Amino acid sequence: MQNQFLFFFSALGGFNALLLSLYFAVQARKKNTSNYFLSALLFVLSIRIIKSVFFYFNPQLGNIFIQIGLSACILIGPFLFLYLKSSVKEKKVNWSIHFFSYLTLITTLGIVYPYVENRQIWVWIVWAIYAQWLAYIIVAYKFIHPILLKIKGKESLKKIDIWLLSIYLGVTIIWIAYYTANYTSYIVGALSFSFILYLIALLLIFRNNNEPAFFQEKEKYKNKLIPLETQEHIDLKLSIIADRELFVNPNFTLEDAAKELKVTKHILSQYLNEKLGKSFSNLINEYRIEKAKELLRNEKSHTVESIGYDSGFNSKSTFFTTFKKVTGLTPTEYQKNHSK
Missing domain, CATH: 1.10.10.60 (Homeodomain-like)
Known part of the structure; x- marks a missing residue:
């Protein structure tokens, strides 16, 4: 029974991430393109979360599904970076370099070294992906640093500041959980459920007050x-x-x-x-x-x-x-x- 509850809440985290991804994809058409990056970030996170959850409760999971879940991680860092950069800066973001280069790389590796036949090689590939994810977290910190200075200086935060800080910290915590849990623990799914639920609550709070929606601030x-x-x-x-x-x-x-x-x-x-x-x-x-x-x-x-x-x-x-x-x-x- 306990495992069933864990499975339910962990899987719900991935499912809710998919729903949020769809929501922001729709929002992007109406508001600003940075939401496309947020949608993509939540989408690749959901793929990775769902893979982890199902693999934990079903070790006989198909190898191709495992390979897709692991491969999705290579885009989490880039999409986090692109979303934060496009939200903080008005300039256009050259997203194709961050997207197509890694997509081409992981696709090529997947074809040359399929997971089912090269599991030992994929151990090293996964380590490299998580190192790349961490590198993007470190680089993206520069967009969060001004928000932390506001907190340190006891300045009031805007809604968008709280939102961006939440996204950054949530993705960082999920990385830590994966890195320390050997990439398969259901605990990551449970953490992800909590993170996505928090984002939904935050979104509802911000959207239901009387101030202008923070996703519209650039076009006000x-x-x-x-x-x-x-x-x-x-x-x-x-x-x-x-x-x-x-x-x-x-x-x-x-x-x-x-x-x-x-x-x-x-x-x-x-x-x-x-x-x-x-x-x-x-x-x-x-x-x-x-x-x-x-x-x-x-x-x-x-x-x-x-x-x-x-x-x-x-x-x-x-x-x-x-x-x-x-x-x-x-x-x-x-x-x-x-x-x-």
Whole structure:
């Protein structure tokens, strides 16, 4: 009876992953292409999960099914990377290199060394696949790192931040489970069931609140034009933020800026995205970095950390990370290079 329950919940994890994969494939047609990568990621995960579950409870499972399940793993890492990259960056992602190269490789290996006749060779192939999966997890970390910095700096997270972090951690935990369970344990199926169930709950929560759906955020300004007179008004008034140094308030928000400029926050956000090619947080951080550079050059009696706070940053880590990203130097390095 216990094994039957384990089988049920483990298999349900793979089945739910298939359903979610279908959902995001449909969503992709309506929203943005990054959901195609998410759909593909969930699909290859479901294949691998279902193979593990059925193999554990039925060791006589057909060899071709085992080979397909193992082969699917070679695309989990690439699709995780592609999804995170396409969600974080607006640029088009060259997905064909990551997809066709590995698909061609694993297909060729499967033809030359079929699993049924070369099980010992497939032990090494599987090890190589899991090493490749781990490599993609490590490379994809750069897209998650800014979210972790927000958490460390006690900044509020957006819905998309929570979602991307959940996807990344879930796939990582599944990799750890497979790596430590010799690739066949039903425990991975149970973990996957919990992960997919969590994603479904998260999706329902985000879709049922009153805020714009996070899958639509990239297209929120589509078919909306800012009147010319409003653009000219913002052109003239935007400098108020810098001139009055409103940005040194660490709690200065888009809504605060919109009130100062006497426009709606949606109009201001759209203006910044379309006319300046940056978000409100990017603009404010640029102002803060310029202020910090001025203080680093002239205020020798202040600590670097205090200069960060005086410039409007609410944590040392956020200040150091943002400063290095914008200038290519740490605040300390900048101060040394520009000391008078």
